[in-house]
Structure formats: C-alpha cells, structure tokens
Amino acid sequence: MLFYFALLITLVQLCAAKPVSRRWNDLTEKHAWDEIPRGWVYESPAPANLSFNMHIGLKQDKIVDLIASLMETSDPGHSRYVIFTPYASIILMNLVRYGKHLTKAEADALVAPHPDSREAVESWFGYHGVKPEDIIHSSGGGDWITLRVTVAQAERMLGTKYNVYHHPASSERVVRTMSYSLPRDLHSHVEVVVPTTYFGTLRSMRSTHIVQSDFTDIKDISDEQSSPSAIPPTSCNTVITPSCLRILYNTNNYVPAATNVNKLGVAGYLNEYANRADLQVRFSISVITPISS
DSSP: OHHHHHHHHHHHHHHHSSHHHHHHHOEEEEEEOSSOOTTOEEEEEOOTTOEEEEEEEEOBTTHHHHHHHHHHHTOTTOOEEEEEOGGGOOEEEEEOOTTOOOOHHHHHHHHOBOHHHHHHHHHHHHHTTOOGGGEEEOSTTSOEEEEEEEHHHHHHHHTOOEEEEEETTTTEEEEEESEEEEEGGGTTTEEEEESSSOOOOHHHHSOOOOOOOOOTTOOOOOTTTTSTTOOOOGGGGTOOOHHHHHHHTTOTTOOOOOTTTOOOOOOOBTTBOOOHHHHHHHHHTSSSOOOOO
16 A cells, blocks of 8 residues: 555656656647758858847737728728617617727737747746846737847757758848747747748849830720729730729729828838839829829
8 A cells, every 4th residue: 555655656746847848848840841942052050159039929819800800990891780788678789890990009919929828938938048038029919029049049949950041043141940840838829930941031022023115015904894893914914004903903993082181102112112203103194192292
C-alpha cells in the first residue's frame, strides 16, 4: 500500500515539474517551403548576432463580427430587424447600419486577440527570456506584437535556421527561413510570424507600366458595350480607359450625388504616386471637380 502511495506522489511531482518547459519545447511546423521560391537564390547563413524586428500576428478573436459589420455599413440596401421586448410587449425595429462606420475604438475591440492568446504568447516569451519592456504591441487592437531579437534567439524560438537570400532581379537581399515551427499550444493563438517564410519584396511588387505617346489607335468602349452586364473586352487587359474602369467596378449606372460634400482620395503605394497633372486632366472631363491643391 505504501508502495502505491509513494508511486502516486512521484507521478504527481513529475507532472508538476517544469510544465512550461515541456509545453514550449513541443514544436510543430507552422509553414515550410519545399524549395526556394522562384527568383530567389541562397547566399549565406544569417549572422547569429544580427538583430531584427520579429512581428507576431495573433488571431483576432472577433474577426467574424468585424466582417459582418463591414458588410452592413457598406451596403446601401442593408436592413436588419431587431426584436425588443420592453414591458412584455414586442417591438420590431428596422436597424439600418449603412454609413454608420465603426469608430477606431470599436474596430480595435473587434480585431483584439482573446486574453488567453496574449497570456499564452507572453508566457512563451518569458520562457525564452524576453523581457516585458522588449515587447511592443504595434497595433491599436493588440493583435500585432513586435520584438527585437537576434537571429540566434529567433532560431531557438522558432526551431529554424535563418539564411540570407538574394533576389537578382531587384538586387534585394533578405533574411528569411525555409520553414518555422511554433509550440503546439500556440498554433491556435498565432496567425503568422514574420519575417520567416514570406519572400516578397517591395521592389519586385512595383507595377509595370508602358508609356504610350501615340493614342490614335486607342478607342474607348462605346456606351452600348458599357451596359451594366457588360464583360470587359480583351483590350482592357492592355489599355485602361474610363469605360474599362466603369465595367470593372460595375459603376455604369452610378449617378453622383452630394457632390458638394463627397471627397475622392487617390492613394499611392510602393513609392508610386499619381501624376497630379494627369488627375487634373481626367477630372476636367468628368463630373468630378478638379482638385485645387
């Protein structure tokens, strides 16, 4: 009897001994490449003492609610009935959310991770000696965390090997890995870790365009071709005209309203921006008032 009691005590002690160690050492693969992505070539191992920012994207706890809210506020025909029962009577209210966009605080609340996700990731950090002051929540909702780590530390945390890869077409060099792993208990909490296996480069993503000085052979699509059910002709694959854009964005029947308060923003990315002179010309032949500054 004493033997079994002693055995039970020993098992309990073993189960209680260093649970975090077993938990955070149980690495399983998160993502991997079978071969180096096209356009990239291996150059050398990454220096162990090289430091970089590691970004960890936590799974957003209420992403389904966020998507539903975006669909409702952007749909002019949205209508949802809500039943209220004040004082035992039933009132059916038509809740229209179109145009009632979320505030930043409301959006942050919907993209925030579950508290369990934050607790699990911070425990993992602690196991690897990451100090709380080295942790930066780099988004309003707290779904992105940034750490400053060395290559050696990142390799231990992710069970991987970092290398330097070269992209000859853009002359860019990056530090990446062909695969990375996370503790099994973190897979349900972490969406992605970067930089790891993503080999994209901003230089190679820039658009390729052709400047054509002779427009004599370019004809816009006729009004008949620009019907609401029109399919973009093959010419739209190489030459973009206003009618091509109307068909692609399904705005043939759009009639501008509230033009005295509406505003149009033209965005630019990857160090490529709109030509303001071209914008003025385009606005001058449309229903849009040219920008003044």
